[in-house]
Amino acid sequence: MTDAATTEWRVDRLGRRGDGILSGPDGRSALAGRVLPGEIITGTPDDTGRVMDPRIVTPSAHRITPPCPHYAQCGSCSLMHATDGFVAGWKAGMVRAALSAHGIEAEIAGVATSPPASRRRAVLSGRRTKKGARLGFHGRASDQIVDLGECRVLRPAIVATLPVLRDIVAVGASRGAELALTVTETGSGLDVAVQGGKPLDPSTSDRLLRLADEGDLARLDWDGTAFTRRVPVLRMGRSAVTPPPGAFLQATAEGEAALLSVVRKALSGARRIVDLFAGCGTFTLPLATQAEIHAVEGLSAPLDALDTAWRASTGLRRVTTETRDLAARPLLPDELAEYDAAIIDPPRSGASAQAEQLAASTLERVAWVSCDPVSFARDAATMAGAGWRMGPVYVVDQFRWSPHVETVTGFTRD
Numbered sequence: 292m293t294d295a296a297t298t299e300w301r302v303d304r305l306g307r308r309g310d311g312i313l314s315g316p317d318g319r320s321a322l323a324g325r326v327l328p329g330e331i332i333t334g335t336p337d338d339t340g341r342v343m344d345p346r347i348v349t350p351s352a353h354r355i356t357p358p359c360p361h362y363a364q365c366g367s368c369s370l371m372h373a374t375d376g377f378v379a380g381w382k383a384g385m386v387r388a389a390l391s392a393h394g395i396e397a398e399i400a401g402v403a404t405s406p407p408a409s410r411r412r413a414v415l416s417g418r419r420t421k422k423g424a425r426l427g428f429h430g431r432a433s434d435q436i437v438d439l440g441e442c443r444v445l446r447p448a449i450v451a452t453l454p455v456l457r458d459i460v461a462v463g464a465s466r467g468a469e470l471a472l473t474v475t476e477t478g479s480g481l482d483v484a485v486q487g488g489k490p491l492d493p494s495t496s497d498r499l500l501r502l503a504d505e506g507d508l509a510r511l512d513w514d515g516t517a518f519t520r521r522v523p524v525l526r527m528g529r530s531a532v533t534p535p536p537g538a539f540l541q542a543t544a545e546g547e548a549a550l551l552s553v554v555r556k557a558l559s560g561a562r563r564i565v566d567l568f569a570g571c572g573t574f575t576l577p578l579a580t581q582a583e584i585h586a587v588e589g590l591s592a593p594l595d596a597l598d599t600a601w602r603a604s605t606g607l608r609r610v611t612t613e614t615r616d617l618a619a620r621p622l623l624p625d626e627l628a629e630y631d632a633a634i635i636d637p638p639r640s641g642a643s644a645q646a647e648q649l650a651a652s653t654l655e656r657v658a659w660v661s662c663d664p665v666s667f668a669r670d671a672a673t674m675a676g677a678g679w680r681m682g683p684v685y686v687v688d689q690f691r692w693s694p695h696v697e698t699v700t701g702f703t704r705d
C-alpha cells in the first residue's frame with residue numbers, strides 16, 4: 292500500500308451532487324462519493340481530484356448497509372448508504388442554504404420522502420451486446436450501463452418487465468447505439484417510449500409487437516411510431532389523461548399527492564387560476580373542481596392530452612390551454628390581471644423571465660413548485676424583492692437516494 296493510499300481525509304460536508312468534500316493533509320482538498328460528513332476515510336485522489344474507492348476508517352452514525360446489490364456500480368442512487376433521517380435533513384439543508392444565499396430565511400415545514408419501489412417513471416438506457424443487451428442506469432461517473440437485475444427505486448411492475456425491455460433493446464438497437472427508454476407505469480399498464488432505435492422494418496416491427504405482448508405493455512412507442520395494445524391512462528383528479536409518449540409526469544404518485552396538497556392549500560378559494568408550465572394537467576385537472584384554469588405550457592402534445600381529458604370529464608369548471616414558450620414570452624402583468632392566483636412548476640433552470648412578471652403582477656397568490664433549489668432561490672429572491680412573502684417550504688423527495696431536491700411553497704403579498 293502506498294503512502295497516498297493510506298492518507299487520511301476528513302469528510303467536511305456533502306456538496307450539491309451528494310459528493311463528500313474532503314479535507315486532507317497540508318490543507319489539500321478532494322471529493323469522494325458514498326461518504327458522509329464527519330467520516331474519516333483513506334484513499335488516493337485520481338487526476339480529477341476524486342477518491343473513487345474510499346476506505347471508511349471512522350464511519351458516521353448515519354451510515355447504513357445499502358439495500359441494493361447494484362449500489363456500488365449504479366449511478367442512479369448516491370445516498371443509499373445513509374439513513375432516511377440524514378438524507379431528509381441534508382435535503383432540507385440544501386434548500387435552506389440556497390435561499391439563505393439570497394438573504395431569504397426559510398421555514399422548512401417538512402420533508403415528504405416517497406417510499407422505496409415507488410418511482411413510476413424512469414428513463415433507462417439500453418445497448419445491444421454480443422450476448423444480448425444491457426439495460427439500466429449509467430454507472431457512477433461512467434457511460435457504461437449497469438445491467439439491472441433488480442432496483443429498490445422503481446415500481447415492482449417496471450422491475451418485473453426489465454427482462455422483456457432488455458429483449459426489446461436486443462431486437463431494436465443498432466450495433467453501438469444507445470437507446471433511451473422512458474418507462475411509465477399507467478393505470479392500464481406500462482407505457483414505453485423508445486428513442487434512438489433502428490428503423491422499423493416488417494420483421495423488427497413484428498418481433499417488437501410480440502415482445503410488447505409478452506410484457507403486456509399498454510403502449511410501445513418507437514421513435515414516434517406507436518404500437519398501442521391498450522390506451523395508457525393516468526388519473527388526474529376526476530380526469531383520465533392519455534399522455535403523449537415519454538411525457539413528463541411527477542416521478543411518484545406519493546410525491547405528486549404531496550405537491551398537490553400544498554398547492555391546493557396555497558390557492559384555496561381562488562376562482563381563476565393560471566397554471567404555468569402545466570404539462571398534462573397534474574395541477575390543472577384536480578384544481579378544476581374549484582376554479583377556472585388557464586393552462587400554459589411550451590409543448591402542444593401534453594396540452595392536447597389535458598384538453599381531451601377535461602372535455603371527457605364531468606363536474607369541472609372551464610379549462611383553457613395555450614402553447615407558449617414562457618422563457619421567451621412570459622405572461623405579462625396585464626395578462627396575469629385576469630387571474631387571482633397562479634401555479635408555477637418550471638423545469639430545472641427555473642423561470643427567471645416569468646418570475647419577474649409574476650413579481651410585478653397584481654395576483655394575490657402564487658403556488659411555486661420547483662425541482663432545483665438554486666434556480667428556485669434565485670426566482671424566490673425576485674418575488675421577495677417585489678414585496679412577496681414566502682410561506683413555509685415543503686421538501687418533496689420523489690427521487691429518494693438521489694441528490695435531487697424538489698420543493699413547493701406559496702407566495703402571498705405582504
Ligand SMILES: C[S@@+](CC[C@H](N)C(=O)[O-])C[C@H]1O[C@@H](n2cnc3c(N)ncnc32)[C@H](O)[C@@H]1O
Binds near residue numbers: 539571574615619
Ligand atoms: C417540471 S415539468 C411540470 C409539468 C406539470 N406541471 C406537472 O406537474 O406534470 C415542466 C414543464 O415545463 C415545460 N416547459 C419547459 N420549458 C418551457 C418553456 N420555455 N415554456 C413553457 N413550458 C416549458 C415542460 O414541457 C414541462 O411540461
